[in-house]
Amino acid sequence: xxxxxxxxxxxxxxxxxxxxxxxxxxxxxxxxxxxxxxxxxxxxxxxxxxxxxxxxxxxxxxxxxxxxxxxxxxxxxxxxxxxxxxxxxxxxxxxxxxxxxxxxxxxxxxxxxxxxxxxxxxxxxxxxxxxxxxxxxxxxxxxxxxxxxxxxxxxxxxxxxxxxxxxxxxxxxxxxxxxxxxxxxxxxxxxxxxxxxxxxxxxxxxxxxxxxxxxxxxxxxxxxxxxxxxxxxxxxxxxxxxxxxxxxxxxxxxxxxxxxxxxxxxxxxxxxxxxxxxxxxxxxxxxxxxxxxxxxxxxxxxxxxxxxxxxxxxxxxxxxxxxxxxxxxxxxxxxxxxxxxxxxxxxxxxxxxxxxxxxxxxxxxxxxxxxxxxxxxxxxxxxxxxxxxxxxxxxxxxxxxx
Amino acid sequence: xxxxxxxxxxxxxxxxxxxxxxxxxxxxxxxxxxxxxxxxxxxxxxxxxxxxxxxxxxxxxxxxxxxxxxxxxxxxxxxxxxxxxxxxxxxxxxxxxxxxxxxxxxxxxxxxxxxxxxxxxxxxxxxxxxxxxxxxxxxxxxxxxxxxxxxxxxxxxxxxxxxxxxxxxxxxxxxxxxxxxxxxxxxxxxxxxxxxxxxxxxxxxxxxxxxxxxxxxxxxxxxxxxxxxxxxxxxxxxxxxxxxxxxxxxxxxxxxxxxxxxxxxxxxxxxxxxxxxxxxxxxxxxxxxxxxxxxxxxxxxxxxxxxxxxxxxxxxxxxxxxxxxxxxxxxxxxxxxxxxxxxxxxxxxxxxxxxxxxxxxxxxxxxxxxxxxxxxxxxxxxxxxxxxxxxxxxxxxxxxxx
Numbered sequence: 001x002x003x004x005x006x007x008x009x010x011x012x013x014x015x016x017x018x019x020x021x022x023x024x025x026x027x028x029x030x031x032x033x034x035x036x037x038x039x040x041x042x043x044x045x046x047x048x049x050x051x052x053x054x055x056x057x058x059x060x061x062x063x064x065x066x067x068x069x070x071x072x073x074x075x076x077x078x079x080x081x082x083x084x085x086x087x088x089x090x091x092x093x094x095x096x097x098x099x100x101x102x103x104x105x106x107x108x109x110x111x112x113x114x115x116x117x118x119x120x121x122x123x124x125x126x127x128x129x130x131x132x133x134x135x136x137x138x139x140x141x142x143x144x145x146x147x148x149x150x151x152x153x154x155x156x157x158x159x160x161x162x163x164x165x166x167x168x169x170x171x172x173x174x175x176x177x178x179x180x181x182x183x184x185x186x187x188x189x190x191x192x193x194x195x196x197x198x199x200x201x202x203x204x205x206x207x208x209x210x211x212x213x214x215x216x217x218x219x220x221x222x223x224x225x226x227x228x229x230x231x232x233x234x235x236x237x238x239x240x241x242x243x244x245x246x247x248x249x250x251x252x253x254x255x256x257x258x259x260x261x262x263x264x265x266x267x268x269x270x271x272x273x274x275x276x277x278x279x280x281x282x283x284x285x286x287x288x289x290x291x292x293x294x295x296x297x298x299x300x301x302x303x304x305x306x307x308x309x310x311x312x313x314x315x316x317x318x319x320x321x322x323x324x325x326x327x328x329x330x331x332x333x334x335x336x337x338x339x340x341x342x343x344x345x346x347x348x349x350x351x352x353x354x355x356x357x358x359x360x361x362x363x364x365x366x367x368x369x370x371x372x373x374x375x376x377x378x379x380x381x382x383x384x385x386x387x388x389x390x391x392x393x394x395x396x397x398x399x400x401x402x
Numbered sequence: 403x404x405x406x407x408x409x410x411x412x413x414x415x416x417x418x419x420x421x422x423x424x425x426x427x428x429x430x431x432x433x434x435x436x437x438x439x440x441x442x443x444x445x446x447x448x449x450x451x452x453x454x455x456x457x458x459x460x461x462x463x464x465x466x467x468x469x470x471x472x473x474x475x476x477x478x479x480x481x482x483x484x485x486x487x488x489x490x491x492x493x494x495x496x497x498x499x500x501x502x503x504x505x506x507x508x509x510x511x512x513x514x515x516x517x518x519x520x521x522x523x524x525x526x527x528x529x530x531x532x533x534x535x536x537x538x539x540x541x542x543x544x545x546x547x548x549x550x551x552x553x554x555x556x557x558x559x560x561x562x563x564x565x566x567x568x569x570x571x572x573x574x575x576x577x578x579x580x581x582x583x584x585x586x587x588x589x590x591x592x593x594x595x596x597x598x599x600x601x602x603x604x605x606x607x608x609x610x611x612x613x614x615x616x617x618x619x620x621x622x623x624x625x626x627x628x629x630x631x632x633x634x635x636x637x638x639x640x641x642x643x644x645x646x647x648x649x650x651x652x653x654x655x656x657x658x659x660x661x662x663x664x665x666x667x668x669x670x671x672x673x674x675x676x677x678x679x680x681x682x683x684x685x686x687x688x689x690x691x692x693x694x695x696x697x698x699x700x701x702x703x704x705x706x707x708x709x710x711x712x713x714x715x716x717x718x719x720x721x722x723x724x725x726x727x728x729x730x731x732x733x734x735x736x737x738x739x740x741x742x743x744x745x746x747x748x749x750x751x752x753x754x755x756x757x758x759x760x761x762x763x764x765x766x767x768x769x770x771x772x773x774x775x776x777x778x779x780x781x782x783x784x785x786x787x788x789x790x791x792x793x794x795x796x797x798x799x800x801x802x803x804x
Contacts (some may be wrong), residue, residue: 024449025407031448031666042667044443046433046620047426048744079483080645081662087645118644126743212663218448220481220622220665239642240498242520243482243489260483261614263622263665264433265444342450 027371029161029190029237029318031219032361037397038217038269045382046264051259054264059256059270069207069225070282071199076249078222079263082189082210085222087115088244089185089206090155092226093233094118098152101142101182103134103167107347108187116155119239126381130350131163131320133313136171142349143179152203152233153183159191162347164320165309166195166354173202183230189213190317193277194225194289194360204254205230216276216362217269226250247319288334289316290366292359295399299372301393303379304386308354317360318344326384328355334381339374365400372396404701429773430746431563431592431720433614433621434763436671437678444671451664459673461658466676470594471627472684473657478651480624481665484591484612487624489517490646491587491608492557494628495635498522500554503544503584505529505536509749510561510589518557521641525641532752533565533722535715538573545581548570552634555585555607561593564749566711566758568597568723575604585632590662592719593623595679596691596762598604598709607632618678618764619671628652691718694761694770697801701774704797705781705787710756719762720746728786736783741776767802774798 026033047054058077065075068234078088094100100121102113105128116123126138139154152378154176158169169186176184183205192207193214197209205227212219224246226234234247248259277285300307300321308320323331328345329352335341344356359368372392379387428435449456461480467477496502502523504515505532506757518525528540541556556578560571567641571588578586585607590599592751594609595616601609607629614621628636650661679687685792695718702709702723710722725733729755730747737743746758761770776793 022447024447025451026448028450030663031450034447039445039447043441045424045436045441046428046614047429047562048428048433048746049621050746051744077572079486080479081664083662084645115644118647119642131413178515210663212448212666217449218665218667219663220668240521242517243486243646245520260485261432261612261621263620263668264481265441266622267618268664341451344450344452402616 001091006335006394007190017032023340025198025341025367025370027358027367028342028383029213029358029360030210032216032217032358033363034269035273037276038272042218042265042269043271044265049262055256057267058253060197060259060353061270061274061381062253062256063222064278068274068277069199070197070201071225073199073225073227074250074253075223075225076246076253077258077259077262077267078224078244078249079220080222080244081219082222083111084244085208085210085224086112088222088224088246089208090099090121091119091239091241091244092114092246093119093183093206094119094152094238095229095236095238097122099124099150100133100153101139101151103139103156103172103250105132105134105165105167106130106157107162108160108189109157110158112155112187131165131308133165134167134172136175137384140174140175143175143182149181151179151182153185155185157187158197159188159194159317161190162350163308164315164318165313166191166315167313170202173204177203178222183233190315193285193332194316196282197223199205201262203227211266211270214361215270216273217266220263220266221270276336281313286316287323289359291365291400292316292363293319295365295368295396296357296359296372298395298399299392302388302391303376304388318356318358320353320354320356323384326382328352328378330374330382331355331378334378335374338378338381341374369393369400371394411505425742427769427772429741429745429760429769431615431758431760432612434616434618434760435765436618437675437764438670439678443674444620444667444790446667446670448666451660451666456666459669460655460660460804463669463672464655464658465677466680467625470676470679471601472599472603472788473627475601475629476652476655477625477627478648478655479664479669480626480646480651481622482624482660483621484610484615484624485513486646487610487612487626488514488589489624490624490648491610492517492523493521493641493643493646494648495585495608495632495639496521496523496554497638497640499524501526501552502555502557502608503528503541505541505558505574507534507536507541507565507567507569509564510562510591511559514557514559514589532709533567534712535567536569536574538570538577541574542577542699545584550704551581551583553581553584555587559589560599561590561596561717563592564752566717566720567715568593568717568722569715572604575606579605585635592717592762596682596718598688601627601629605629613668613672616763618675619668620675621703622665622668623672627797632736635698643783654705672729685802688718691761693767693802694718694765695721697767697770697798698759698761698774700797700801704790704793705778706790720758720760722756722758724756725786727788728781728784730754732784733757733777733780738779740780740783740795743773743776771795771798771802
């Protein structure tokens with residue numbers, strides 16, 4: 001059958017899919033799949049956010065968020081996207097002119113720099129090629145050279161969603177700790193819930209995240225965890241703020257309240273999601289994400305596809321794949337049309353060059369097998385000569401059989 | 403029966419209510435009741451916000467939002483509460499040191515002043531006692547005296563949620579228009595959808611609102627409508643911004659996209675809610691809110707309760723009531739425990755002095771009759787001598803019988 005004939009067949013299949021529109025499968029790094037029980041909880045009528053009943057919900061959420069963050073620090077909830085949480089994390093603890101080291105090896109590291117510059121910080125970037133992890137030694141050198149202690153903060157993206165790279169936060173952080181003065185600020189948007197981010201153990205000062213990721217709920221809630229050291233910096237930080245003034249959130253959270261109207265229904269969903277996470281347990285959750293990552297990577301190798309991030313710096317939330325003989329966008333399009341599976345594309349200069357498989361949050365071993373099986377069939381359809389039939393499934397099954 | 407015996411009975415009733423927990427009735431000015439069809443739409447699985455399908459939803463929402471706002475101006479959607487929308491409305495169009503006139507006759511007028519000061523604006527307040535409307539003449543005098551055109555903006559709360567006062571935006575705006583230079587910025591959080599806010603006809607430069615009000619959906623989405631004149635001011639405004647940079651929202655909205663991850667499921671709900679509004683029509687919607695307001699006010703008078711705002715400045719979203727012989731908090735507590743109806747209390751110095759009945763959004767004539775009937779029974783229980791049995795219902799029925 002010619003490729004032309006195959007594409008015509010695909011159009012017909014695509015037409016049939018309209019009957020199957022509720023079979024959509026999200027395999028992107030956000031929004032991630034949402035459990036039915038969370039969706040149904042969100043469909044409850046809102047109650048007043050100043051009521052005793054809702055106050056109880058805020059109290060319970062806050063306790064469970066601290067469990068998820070492995071911390072006794074404050075964990076604050078804001079009505080924002082992940083970017084809003086990142087901005088809140090910067091403007092509350094720094095002032096215009098402050099010198100900061102920003103790690104940039106992807107779209108979200110780049111965004112840290114943009115936010116910091118928008119607020120007049122003096123940004124020094126430590127970069128790595130997209131697809132490669134940041135070099136902890138580069139941070140060490142800068143921090144050790146800073147004998148005047150002018151570096152106010154080191155700002156890192158933990159899991160770089162755009163490339164599937166997990167930066168070595170633990171090692172970078174040891175260098176920050178040796179500096180003693182600088183705060184360590186972390187975008188954990190696609191690491192929280194997927195890999196351990198032990199805030200208290202490592203002494204992370206500010207950790208920002210967003211709801212549509214490991215939290216397993218739709219977008220609309222941002223989270224910021226704040227250490228006592230960061231609160232100390234808050235006292236002298238001078239950037240103007242009101243809606244994102246975390247002092248107001250802390251004051252309200254301490255009384256199981258919120259400074260402004262919170263997204264009540266999303267918080268209903270969060271309650272259910274956190275209960276599910278507690279039932280699974282942190283270790284089991286991290287292990288599941290690790291197994292999904294290993295199975296995905298083994299399968300891609302089996303299929304002869306290149307992995308964009310190296311094994312030793314692989315995000316457990318998302319795997320970026322760089323096909324060589326088939327177009328990445330054609331793969332995504334066929335996966336979408338024939339199998340109704342959404343994969344993410346490349347961003348910016350990686351557009352059309354990579355596709356990304358999300359395995360973050362409410363994703364099971366069955367889901368990843370499904371996605372791999374569909375990908376094999378897709379490569380067949382697109383006439384990828386390199387893809388040995390069954391080789392992806394075989395490799396994944398080997399991982400998941402353990 | 404003694405009041406003590408009555409309160410014991412109430413405790414028993416309250417215990418029984420736990421079986422009836424899904425019969426809760428929201429009669430507060432936000433969150434407002436949400437239609438079942440909206441709740442069920444929100445319970446759908448999220449799809450990717452960068453997909454073509456979602457792009458179509460953004461396009462449709464934007465068109466319908468313009469219809470609701472009676473404007474051809476941009477109407478932008480942000481993941482924020484109403485306060486976030488207010489802040490975005492200020493920081494995008496003004497710079498530190500700019501002189502602004504702020505109307506303050508309640509908690510939300512006061513909040514405008516707080517936000518403006520937090521960003522270093524030079525705030526001149528025009529105040530009125532809580533419960534009284536702002537005097538347009540006071541604005542006229544200030545604006546006419548400003549021959550040097552140093553006033554950059556006039557900032558007004560249209561419907562003051564804390565007191566149930568509707569400020570005379572139309573007249574105040576004529577004075578702003580005579581000044582020619584100043585922008586007119588409006589908090590329409592509890593006026594949009596309840597009364598006409600004809601943005602294009604009046605020439606309103608910035609109008610901020612939030613989802614949990616007239617929009618009939620849960621909290622988590624903010625809206626900012628921006629005029630060409632405001633966009634002109636944006637070009638030279640210097641306050642730092644990133645997450646709330648409306649230029650980024652405009653750029654994305656023009657391409658049926660969003661700069662950051664939007665609250666997908668709330669937008670599913672908004673789609674249904676806007677379709678419902680279009681089916682009712684703007685005029686019918688405003689008339690319904692007017693009738694609910696008139697029925698509520700007539701009933702309160704029938705029951706011998708004082709209205710906090712005068713007839714000529716009555717908000718069509720919320721009615722504040724000041725009982726004289728019975729405690730406002732006792733009324734709220736009994737309404738909650740016996741009838742499972744939530745009323746709002748007074749804020750700040752009005753705490754315990756007033757209660758507020760919300761009749762905004764998805765509220766029908768049947769709902770307001772229900773609330774009035776329960777209030778009559780509550781006053782009886784609390785031994786209010788002034789409340790003539792049946793007088794509230796009689797007065798409301800007279801209004802609604804027309």
